[in-house]
Amino acid sequence: MFNTKVELKGYQRPNGLWGFRNHVLILPLHSALSASARNIADATVTKDSYGAVGISHDWSGESDSDYARIFKTISGFAANPNIYATVFLTINTPVEIDLIEAAVNFGANKIEVINLAALGSMEKLFEVAVDAANRLLVEAANEHRHLAPWSAIRLGLECGGSDALSGITANPALGVASDHLVALGAYSVLGETTEILGAEHLLAARATDPEVGKQIVETVARYERSINYEGIDMRGAQPSRGNIEGGLTTLEEKSLGAAKKAGNAPFTGVLDFADRADKPGLYFMDTPGHDIEQLTGFAASGINIVVFTSGRGTPTGSATVPTIKVSTNTQMFDSIPDLIDLNAGSIADGTESLEEVGARIFNEIVEVANGRLTRAETGRHHEFSLSRMYGTVIS
């Protein structure tokens, strides 16, 4: 059952947060450096080394309405505790300099800045960054894990491609694991504002403080207002076409199932997108339902491990945060085995109880925290998306 006797081991960072990976991240601060970031990371992969991780994005430092949100996301992402060192690729603009400083203030463990303007060409930038990454990878490999408390775990709860079994198998099983971790003193964070719409009153009733309950309800209301402001009915996108094909009928049904990921523990607080929780407990974070935007927001908040339930299956993973995929039905688990780590369909098959699958998820979280690679990590699915509140063509 729940393997609570196992020793949890990680890397403690100067800001007190714990990491369960020791990544070297290649982070472009301008979209035009994204291809370089990818090429640099790829050049460090060898037969014996996972190599550095790189991300791409489409931001070029625009000071538009989304500036603060994007600034916070990228600087927080660079400071995720699973990162040993972040190699920033820059053209040395004032915005980039501020962003690097913000990452350091957030507690980025170690940074290296590779400045295109000083090096004179993309070619030189590539050479210098590959050398830096290789040097940092050697340093990272020489670091040792130390015994970590349960509060080292900052778990993100996510679902994507939900189906009719999500709320019956994988989500409540993840809720069992989350409750167990919260009881041990860990952090657990539920996101996806769009996917608790219709279930917010049930979550609010579990708040430790009435003020937190009010915040949950207000977060959902604010979200709905922002969509209505666009003159769009949310119900056109939710449940999604894939959800409907998977057997979900209404947004409320989807929400009630999605909320099950957070088990039955009381809610300690509400977090803004990419905000970091400051004491252990269960939280709700205001994020979009977009799988990768949410995952990126989680990483930016310091979350160091994610469990992602899916009815339809997805390759999704993060460059820095191990993402354990759990299938809601056995048929999907069998049909796309290299995408999914655990199957919760056994609950519907009648071969395992909710509690048993919850314990398996819990044990997997601990094993992955201690270093076992997830399917998404093995496949190098290093996805990254910036969440925008406004369009890219409105400035």
Place this chain on the structure above:
Amino acid sequence: MKLDITNLNGFDHQNRGVGIRNLQLILPSVVCSTHISRRIANEVGAVTFAHQHGCAIIGDDVAGIGDYFESLAAHPNIGSVLIVGLGCETIQGNELAEKLVAKNSSTNYLIIQESGGVDGTYKNGVKAAEDLQGKYPPKPAKLTSLHIGIDLSSPNLLAAEVVTSLQSQNVKVTVSSSHKNSGLNFSELMESGVHLILSFPDANQPTSGFPFIPVINIASDSALHTAIATDFDLPNKSSVDQVIEKIQEVVAGAGTKVEKMGAGEIITPRVVRSV
């Protein structure tokens, strides 16, 4: 200097026109399939790009992104197109394929959730892409017309002179809106079907490219551009003749600096927040 395209060969791309490149596009219809698309593209020598769209989109963005993908497939520099979808997203791969086939008959699609996962999709994808290449081999053809895009963030004397010279030679020219960000201008120019782009990046922006449209980057006298002078195809204070000569070379097949690097992110325009 006169641009001489009469003796240049391009590639006959049927209803898309004659292109100056023959590139196969591996098109991820959703953010979830961008990684697998890159693996396939690298293996078969095709182009692809990363993006964040295709799911959790609402309102005008659903049709907007679909139309954008359609214009990629309809571009004259594109040979065949392989769409890679996940299966449960808003923009469904099979429907997108139906839409794209009307613009580009050499289009096929694959769905991750129906292909046995990542490895299955990779193997099937490589095969499907190679099959398309075999079925639609490069077909050289005389280049009968040329359409050049100008990426301009602010008024520029050289750009104005080049436009006048090209127009006097019956070359079609489209000048972008003045977004400071070249990426948005490139997307706009792609949608109008330009064969190649002359980019005059903003003083504070580096060089950049587009996956299947050669981009000639021309430097300004800014401190950044001076510092990274060797990244540019043409220096600050180039003459109109130098620009025309460079266009001539690139149309004939010479790779631009960003083309050689394999650089080329796409900025897909969107109008509404993500959900």
